[in-house]
Amino acid sequence: MCESCVDRIFSSGPAPCPVAGCHKTLRKNxxxxxxxxxxxxxxxxxxxxxxxxxxxxxxEEFDNKRAYDDFLEQREEMISNLVYGNxxxxxxxxxxxxxxxxxxxxxxxxxxxxxxxxxxxxxxAIEQEQARLRRQAARQEYDNERREMLAxxxxxxxxxxxxxxxxxxxxxxxxxxxLLKKSSARRSEEDRMRQKQAALRGVEARRxxxxxQPTTADADSEASSLIKGLxxxxxxxxxxxxxxxxxxxxxxxxYYVLQDxxxxxxxxxxxxxxxxxxxxxxxxxxxxxxxLETFAGLGCFIEDEVSNRNNTTLPxxxxxxxxxxxxxxx
Amino acid sequence: MIEDDxxxxxxxxxxxxxxxxxxxxLRANTNxxxxxxxxxxxxxxxxxxxxxxxxxVEASTPNPSDAEGGGKPDVIARKDVVxxxxxEELEFVGYYCEQTLELGETYKPSLPTAVRATAIQYLRRFxxxxxxMTYHPKSIMPCALFLATKSDHYYMPLQEFxxxxxxxxxxxxxxxxxxxxxxxxxxxxxxxxxxRGLEGGVMELQAIAQGSGKxxxxxxxxxxEGLMQALLAVTPLDSSPDKQRSIxxxxxxxxxxxxxxxxxxxxxxxxxxxxxxxxxWFSAFLLADRPLAEFYLDIKIGPPAADDGVNADSTSPLTLxxxxxxxxxxxxxxxxxxxxxxxxxxxxxxxLKGIAKKVYQCQQVEKLDPVGLGRAQKRGSGTPASATGxxxxxxxxxxxxxxxxxxKRRLERERKEKETRDIFGGExxxxxxxxxxx
Numbered sequence: 001m002c003e004s005c006v007d008r009i010f011s012s013g014p015a016p017c018p019v020a021g022c023h024k025t026l027r028k029n030x031x032x033x034x035x036x037x038x039x040x041x042x043x044x045x046x047x048x049x050x051x052x053x054x055x056x057x058x059x060e061e062f063d064n065k066r067a068y069d070d071f072l073e074q075r076e077e078m079i080s081n082l083v084y085g086n087x088x089x090x091x092x093x094x095x096x097x098x099x100x101x102x103x104x105x106x107x108x109x110x111x112x113x114x115x116x117x118x119x120x121x122x123x124x125a126i127e128q129e130q131a132r133l134r135r136q137a138a139r140q141e142y143d144n145e146r147r148e149m150l151a152x153x154x155x156x157x158x159x160x161x162x163x164x165x166x167x168x169x170x171x172x173x174x175x176x177x178x179l180l181k182k183s184s185a186r187r188s189e190e191d192r193m194r195q196k197q198a199a200l201r202g203v204e205a206r207r208x209x210x211x212x213q214p215t216t217a218d219a220d221s222e223a224s225s226l227i228k229g230l231x232x233x234x235x236x237x238x239x240x241x242x243x244x245x246x247x248x249x250x251x252x253x254x255y256y257v258l259q260d261x262x263x264x265x266x267x268x269x270x271x272x273x274x275x276x277x278x279x280x281x282x283x284x285x286x287x288x289x290x291x292l293e294t295f296a297g298l299g300c301f302i303e304d305e306v307s308n309r310n311n312t313t314l315p316x317x318x319x320x321x322x323x324x325x326x327x328x329x330x
Numbered sequence: 331m332i333e334d335d336x337x338x339x340x341x342x343x344x345x346x347x348x349x350x351x352x353x354x355x356l357r358a359n360t361n362x363x364x365x366x367x368x369x370x371x372x373x374x375x376x377x378x379x380x381x382x383x384x385x386x387v388e389a390s391t392p393n394p395s396d397a398e399g400g401g402k403p404d405v406i407a408r409k410d411v412v413x414x415x416x417x418e419e420l421e422f423v424g425y426y427c428e429q430t431l432e433l434g435e436t437y438k439p440s441l442p443t444a445v446r447a448t449a450i451q452y453l454r455r456f457x458x459x460x461x462x463m464t465y466h467p468k469s470i471m472p473c474a475l476f477l478a479t480k481s482d483h484y485y486m487p488l489q490e491f492x493x494x495x496x497x498x499x500x501x502x503x504x505x506x507x508x509x510x511x512x513x514x515x516x517x518x519x520x521x522x523x524x525x526r527g528l529e530g531g532v533m534e535l536q537a538i539a540q541g542s543g544k545x546x547x548x549x550x551x552x553x554x555e556g557l558m559q560a561l562l563a564v565t566p567l568d569s570s571p572d573k574q575r576s577i578x579x580x581x582x583x584x585x586x587x588x589x590x591x592x593x594x595x596x597x598x599x600x601x602x603x604x605x606x607x608x609x610x611w612f613s614a615f616l617l618a619d620r621p622l623a624e625f626y627l628d629i630k631i632g633p634p635a636a637d638d639g640v641n642a643d644s645t646s647p648l649t650l651x652x653x654x655x656x657x658x659x660x661x662x663x664x665x666x667x668x669x670x671x672x673x674x675x676x677x678x679x680x681x682l683k684g685i686a687k688k689v690y691q692c693q694q695v696e697k698l699d700p701v702g703l704g705r706a707q708k709r710g711s712g713t714p715a716s717a718t719g720x721x722x723x724x725x726x727x728x729x730x731x732x733x734x735x736x737x738k739r740r741l742e743r744e745r746k747e748k749e750t751r752d753i754f755g756g757e758x759x760x761x762x763x764x765x766x767x768x
Binding site: 253255289 | 331332333334336337338343347348349350352522526527528529530531533534536537539540542543544545546547548604605606607608609611612630631647651654655658
């Protein structure tokens, strides 16, 4: 459609499509300039762009290469369906459903993509800038060189003009030598510069590589029915509070519950004695030790446990003994 | 049960707990080895005597009265020494355990009960693997007591301690057998006594009597008031009326009675080897006041399964422990009850005199041992085990030993002097050879 027709029909807000049989409502701002000469190519590009925008899963989200390839194939199939008009309604419904279900992951991937492109563009700009600077430096170098050469020549000439005729050959030789020296110094300087730049570039490349770490997109856990083979991403468990004893309670006792006070006439005296308390003596220490000793070992039955202990050690020596006999006999 | 696991990690449980049979066989084995050693010594003495004075041995006539004196080598050589049986050894050790108690009393102030009990246990542990025929308890006993003052944080200077020990003039005599003693103890000095356990139990009972006792972690349904009521309902020992005041007195009485048992009977019997400290104090408490002790066991571990086997869970650890405890505690109380002090038993005194005589004979044989003389123990010499020579202390170092040491030192000094005179020091190779030779 030509620009003036668009202006004419749609300048007063959305209007139905002027093509006969098409009942879509169109808006002016959705119109744009045609890029390709063939309208079909243009249409396919549009569709592709839209589908790619929705089905924007990345390779690292899949279990393996095969699953990713399947996904790509599926995407192509959907695009071709839309382009060639097969199953348009179903494909559209699928797409819409998928878009609704995976809003978050789509958004995240889009953000990632835009970030990537941004960083790519940035890097490109930097590289261009650097190239420009290099070129400039080279040009300046060249200019300097030329200027110097001219100045030297002039100098020699003036000395030749002022000097005695006998010195001419010596002056010419000297001038030549100076020139040579300068050029060799320059060359070595250039080498050094080049090496420096190469090293710099290497560092930059590495830095860029480090910055380009694949960020794991947090795809939503509800596996979409459309795409198969997605990695199961489980959210990390919330960290438990730190427990130095690994679940063991060192104050737990099986026979008694420690009290803060026990009636005892001679312990009460200690409780009130400032001389004893001043050093930090705590009667509860005595309580805990005493009560522990009250019950420690109550359930240890030496008659059983020690004889078990002996039994476990005895058979070993016995068998060793019989083995020894066996080797003696045979 | 966590408390039991804590006890299981102690050396008393790991190294010094035995069954009755293993304890008996260990003692029999020790006795047999000691007897064998004395016989071997006697053979050596006999040969030595024969080689030096063959004519006198043949010429002399047997004289039974000489056996009492026993000083002359030919007499001992001829007559076989009567050795002790394991039972006699145990009785002899028991006598010295009582002596330990008495010795502890002589100090001003007298040594704490725990120190004396530790010393007694050291003695008992030591004489499981060593025989009284080899090491006379007379020298070991003060050493054990002194060691106990150190390991139980009851500081006492050695000189002061030695002054209190009768029959000892030099303080070095006290510590002379110390290394052998610690070796016999397998370098484990920790003795778990039942005294503090008894204090804890009484503390809890008093708290219950005041109505402030907390129920055990396995019986959260009980209340302090309920516990107090139950304690008041415990059947009285005699027909005294029940009042809160009197229950406290009753607990105190049972406490002192049980403590007395722990001080004496628990020390003088094998209770420490056969039972754990908490079982020992429970048994003593059972002897002192059976209803009270049973009440305490019931609230702590639950009633015995035999009484209400209907609702008790037979697989729960508490029920299992309670079932085993009944027989263990009764065995332990039997053992504690069986103790009779030596002083109250004239027959025992008489038999002890006989044993002492036999031990003396054995010591005489040891003294004559031509090999043993050279191997006499000296404290801190670092000589390995050698449960051979008698523990004679400082005086046991023989003359020849002293001479040899002196000569060695002199040679060393001379060599050093020669080396200092030499500008470049001694010859390296020669020095090494010398060192190896020495």
